[in-house]
Amino acid sequence: MVFLREALVEAWADTAEMLPLLFLLFLLLEAFQHRLGAGLSVHLERAGRLGPLVGAGLGIIPQCGFSVLASLLYVRGLVTPGTLLAVFLATSDEAVPVMLAQPGKMGYIMPLLIAKLVLGIAGGYFTDLLLKRDGRSLGRAPVGGGAVLRRPTPGEHAHRVRAATLVYHAAHQTLHIYAFVVAAATLLNLGVKLLGLSGVSRVLLTGSPLQPVMAAFIGLIPNCAASVVLAQLYLEGALGFGAAVAGLAAAAGLGLLVLARHNPLRDTARLLGLLFALAVAAGLVLPSRPWVL
Template sequence: MDLFLDILLDTTTDTVKLIPFLFLTYLAMEYLENKAGEKTVDMLLNAGKKGPVIGGILGVFPQCGFSAAAANLYSGGVITVGTLLAVFLSTSDEMLPILISERAKAETVVIILGAKIVVGVAAGILADMVVRIVGSSKKRELHIHEMCEREHCHCEEGSILRSAFSHSIEIIGFIFLISLLLNIAVEFIGMEELVSTVSRYPVFSIFVAGLIGLIPNCAASVTITKLYLEGVLSVGCMFAGLLACAGIGLLVLFRTNRDWKKNAMILASLYGVSVAGGIIAQILF
């Protein structure tokens, strides 16, 4: 019973931290949909190569809600898939606090953060280039209103504050439920034991580390970072796992964006780039 209460408390605490990010994101989206001028909207929709660069740099900061905010902005048509991918790859989740608390060398921290930014920006720019080539005739548009219609929130009947609050509460409930189930599963599976066992198989472990990193739970980034610092995981496993750690962003993406084919492609791209990055890091270091 005590264990369950601890899990419940941890899940509640982590979820509450997301509320400001989600509320401000939805507030900005509602403003764009209802108040912002056409020039402002066009500027955001046509940010071009700047989007992945900005996303890659901002994503590296330890903000648990940033990947969730990016997922919402992508689902609403505000940012490109490249910008979203850059954020997912560069986001540090709980990695940076663990590195600092464990007194990792400053050089190690800088290399890891720098590598995540470079990989995120490069992959994001490449993804946007592919999208422009494949669908060059299609003009991107905001489709925030479509999200409102799917959720039956009746946003048009109230203020943008009410709409933002309504969306935030709805998505927070979803995140809390899934996170609680994931935390229970992680507790009983034993994340550290699982990762330690896999690390005995050098090449295979990079692919598995990437899969573990995809788990939308802070336990993944915490475990991978700690085991790397303890010498249990190789540099390749560490990079593969931490590049794939998009935090709660993947949960929000699959909840808010109904184009499952695009979601699957983003997930596959995130995993593929993470594994490739891990293999390259293993060879170089």
């Protein structure tokens, strides 16, 4: 119990300074999402053969819920499988705001985003080539005639919203994500106290070629906590660069749940298999040593 309290105090001390900056970032993202979210979906839907390129470019924007939007467009038959996976591979859910909220780690962000952007584009075109589908339409009717999917989706806001609402949403998201950050830091500190640095390294497979595989499995958890924990572990030096890319590339968040709910099981399993394989392949090819600009 003493170790847990000490680990929690240390985690709070290490992360408290990021709270105001994290709130500011989420406030800006909320405003961006409400003003431009629907426009982004239109660009993605009209991309055609440029779908994977556009999908990866839009996915790299740290906008909450974009993977959900891409999944809904896919099950409607409006984007190709490659475009969907380009968004999944490029998006980082809440990982980018978490990293941006720690100014001392700014140099870690750009190489990670570049790697995920390239992976998203390459993986998207590879997927379309592999599945021999291209163009805007997949040539099939939307699941359930599209009726279940016509309600507003995350990222689409056509109405004006009050400033107080934006502040409330940003504050709620800040506290939600910060709780995951503190939890990850606490567990890491607790592990160091109980197991030592070598013990934590063994648990996280540090230096092992299997670490990207483990990270990709964590990334597949359909919750923003997965990307937050992976980002924090990378910034703490517990995950290598390749493993961080693998984990965050697989971290498509709630988009995976939407796909599982509205898409045929066989097609969903195939897409998840490709997502996992591409994420792991990138993690194995990239070096474990962090790239810092």
